[in-house]
Amino acid sequence: MNRQFTQKMCLCFGMIFISVGLELFASNLAHDTYVFGAFLDSGIHFTIGFWCWLIASNSGLSHLVREAVICGTLSSLIDVDHFIAAKSFSLKKAVSLGKRPMFHSVLAIPLCMTLIYLLKQTLQRTKTCIFINSSSVLSNLHLLLMVGWISHQLRDSLRHGLWFFPYGSLSQSPFWLYVFAVSFCPLILNFLFKYNFIVLHNPSTDKQIYVV
Numbered sequence: 001m002n003r004q005f006t007q008k009m010c011l012c013f014g015m016i017f018i019s020v021g022l023e024l025f026a027s028n029l030a031h032d033t034y035v036f037g038a039f040l041d042s043g044i045h046f047t048i049g050f051w052c053w054l055i056a057s058n059s060g061l062s063h064l065v066r067e068a069v070i071c072g073t074l075s076s077l078i079d080v081d082h083f084i085a086a087k088s089f090s091l092k093k094a095v096s097l098g099k100r101p102m103f104h105s106v107l108a109i110p111l112c113m114t115l116i117y118l119l120k121q122t123l124q125r126t127k128t129c130i131f132i133n134s135s136s137v138l139s140n141l142h143l144l145l146m147v148g149w150i151s152h153q154l155r156d157s158l159r160h161g162l163w164f165f166p167y168g169s170l171s172q173s174p175f176w177l178y179v180f181a182v183s184f185c186p187l188i189l190n191f192l193f194k195y196n197f198i199v200l201h202n203p204s205t206d207k208q209i210y211v212v
């Protein structure tokens with residue numbers, strides 16, 4: 001067993017403890033205000049997204065933490081669609097929607113990833129953004145979003161199930177399935193990145209532009 005695989009497995013088992021611990025912590029905490037509940041929820045989404053990127057990425061340490069922070073932040077920001085759907089900045093209205101907002105559809109992930117990827121390719125081809133090739137965050141933005149978004153939807157599936165708009169949704173995920181999925185899905189992505197089925201651009205080692 002090589003060292004990197006051992007590290008990744010340790011991170012996966014770390015995720016089991018973190019995901020279980022955070023849900024136990026949240027369920028035992030009295031949160032009667034919308035604001036506290038929203039901060040707690042966003043914080044958990046951030047932590048799960050952050051850790052998912054640590055498992056999924058093969059980036060060097062200098063890029064890894066910065067990318068993981070962006071991934072966690074993107075995971076938290078998915079809930080911004082509650083405010084868009086409510087057409088209001090009111091937290092009470094945002095969390096009291098009668099239906100699920102658009103970014104919570106699983107099918108929105110490949111759609112948005114493709115759009116961001118095509119935009120990135122256009123910027124690279126036209127040399128509109130000079131930073132895109134030298135920044136691991138910008139060149140991997142679609143992958144950071146994908147990992148953060150998947151982690152968000154896996155956690156939300158605990159309460160509402162995975163939603164495949166317009167085809168309907170699955171029933172609520174059992175807790176053990178959520179913990180297993182959020183701990184080992186990033187490991188599958190890590191293999192896909194590692195063997196270039198999906199290419200993760202790492203500016204510190206490679207300046208070449210790849211096609212996913």
Ligand SMILES: [Zn+2]
Pocket residue numbers: 078079104152156
């Ligand atoms: Zn959500």
